Amino acid sequence: MPTFLSRQQFLRSAALLCAAVAMPAIAAADAFPARPIKLVVPFAPGGNTDVVARLLSQGMSETLGQPVVVENIAGANGAIGASRVAAASNDGYTLLFGTAGTQAINLSLYKNLSQKNLADFEYIALVTSIPNVLVVNEAKTPVKSVAELVVRAREQRAGMSYGSPGTGSTVHLSGELLKSAARLDLVHAPYKGSAPALTDLIGGQIDFIFENITPALPFVQGGKLKALAVTSSERLPLLPHVPTMKESGFPSFVTATWNGVLAPKGTPAAVVKRIEAAALKTAASTEFKTKVAALGGEPRQLDSAAFRNFTQNEFKHWEGIIQAAGLQRQ
Known part of the structure; x- marks a missing residue:
């Protein structure tokens, strides 16, 4: 004859089975x-x-x-x-x-x-x-603010270039955001990393870059590049005198x-x-x-x-x- 478990016995058995299954995972x-x-x-x-x-x-x-x-x-x-x-x-x-x-x-x-x-x-x-920082080589692009950069780009009409360490990076898309927000005709110059992009910016081969703050900071502090703005929501302690893009006339520009x-x-x-x-x-x-x-x-x-x-x-x-x-x- 079949053996039937009481409800209490069934629940106890089910609990023991669940515990047995869970124990290896818990132990691991x-x-x-x-x-x-x-x-x-x-x-x-x-x-x-x-x-x-x-x-x-x-x-x-x-x-x-x-x-x-x-x-x-x-x-x-x-x-x-x-x-x-x-x-x-x-x-x-x-x-x-x-x-x-x-x-x-x-x-x-x-x-x-x-x-x-x-x-x-x-x-x-x-x-x-x-965050990123917008930097220029003043010998190549003699501007001191984002507003001056935008005016210069509009006067040039076409061909102002910005670099990036690669397509799809936040650096690249920050440049595209400026391009669309200010309605500029800009040329994207992708590189294989930040180092060659910054080297060409210092050498006057491109006009500006929205570089990550980490690789750009030594060149800003050393006077080789001019920081126009940072893309953080607030100013950075390391660059307290550099305004944000929000302060520079682009209230939604945070990258x-x-x-x-x-x-x-x-x-x-x-x-x-x-x-x-x-x-x-x-x-x-x-x-x-x-x-x-x-x-x-x-x-x-x-x-x-x-x-x-x-x-x-x-x-x-x-x-x-x-x-x-x-x-x-x-």
């Missing part, structure tokens, strides 16, 4: 991390994203008790490195140091990317924001790249929480804040939920800039 999360963690920087070594990633990895290594090793996988405005992380095992041992490019720009500007969509990542923590930690979709919540705590603890430290500020960056501390919401808003922001500029998907 409790043991995390048991080996080194890889933090993928989707750009070449030496840029501001790479520098900030290495600062963050040091603090996270101390908190987690395992090395957090930076690996550079460059290409396609960060899409190659981002796609590899999206396709990696979702165990918390492969992370992405994402940017505005990888998470908010690429999907609007490029087609047929191997990168998965925004929903295919777990958003862990945002740690920095790095910046940013850096945050992401993991492949499906990474266990307990593992995400552990990485989030380590990242935010590092980002809140005096040492990290001081070093990021010295680069011209702004330390940020957004947790998983806030970072996800921030990225969704940034995606809409950059999508609007791309559409207003009339840029075609490439």
